[in-house]
Amino acid sequence: MPGYEELVTELADREAIRDLPVRYCDCVWQNTLDAMIDLFAKDGQFISKGRKREFISKGHAELRKMYAGALDEVNPRPYIHNHVVDLKSKTTASGRCYVELRSAKKNFEWIGTGFYDDEYVKVDGKWKFASRKFTSFAMQPREE
Numbered sequence: 001m002p003g004y005e006e007l008v009t010e011l012a013d014r015e016a017i018r019d020l021p022v023r024y025c026d027c028v029w030q031n032t033l034d035a036m037i038d039l040f041a042k043d044g045q046f047i048s049k050g051r052k053r054e055f056i057s058k059g060h061a062e063l064r065k066m067y068a069g070a071l072d073e074v075n076p077r078p079y080i081h082n083h084v085v086d087l088k089s090k091t092t093a094s095g096r097c098y099v100e101l102r103s104a105k106k107n108f109e110w111i112g113t114g115f116y117d118d119e120y121v122k123v124d125g126k127w128k129f130a131s132r133k134f135t136s137f138a139m140q141p142r143e144e
Contacts, residue, residue: 010087016127017085017120021097024129025078031071037063040129041121047133074111075104091122092130099134112139 002010020039027036037060040046045058046066057066070076083097094117101112114136121130 009090013087013090013093013122013127014085017093017095018083020120020127020129021080021083021095021116021118024132025080028071028076028078033064033067033071036067040132041123044129045131046129047131049133049135050139076111077102077104077108093120093127094118095120101139110140113137114139 024039043059048055057063079100081098085095087093096117098115102108103111114134117133119131120127
C-alpha cells in the first residue's frame, strides 16, 4: 500500500494530467496559440487520423503552424468528456478522452466527434503532452 506522500503525489499528478485537456480546450476557445503550444513537450506531436489520411505535426514550430491554420479555418469549439488516466511511472502517463466539436463560424453547429489518445510526460516538474492523437468517429464534410 502506498504511503501518504506517495498517494498525495499520485493524486496531484492525476489532477495535473486531467487539467491538460481542459486547458487545451480553453486555449482553443480563447485562441491563445502560445499557451496551447506550451502544453506540449518541446518534441511533442499532434496526430490527426481520419478515415483516409493521417497528419503528424511534431515540435513546437510544426504545431504552431498546424494549429494557426486549423483554428482560423474552422474556428472549432471542443467539448471534452470522460477522461481516463493511467500513470505509467513518475514521469510518464497515458490517457484517453472523448470530444465533441462544434463550429463557432457556423452558429455552433456540430462538426464532429472523436477521441484523443494522449501520452504525457513530466518535464521540469510539469506535465505536458508528449503526443496527442485525434481519431474521428464522425465528421461533417469540409466545404471546399
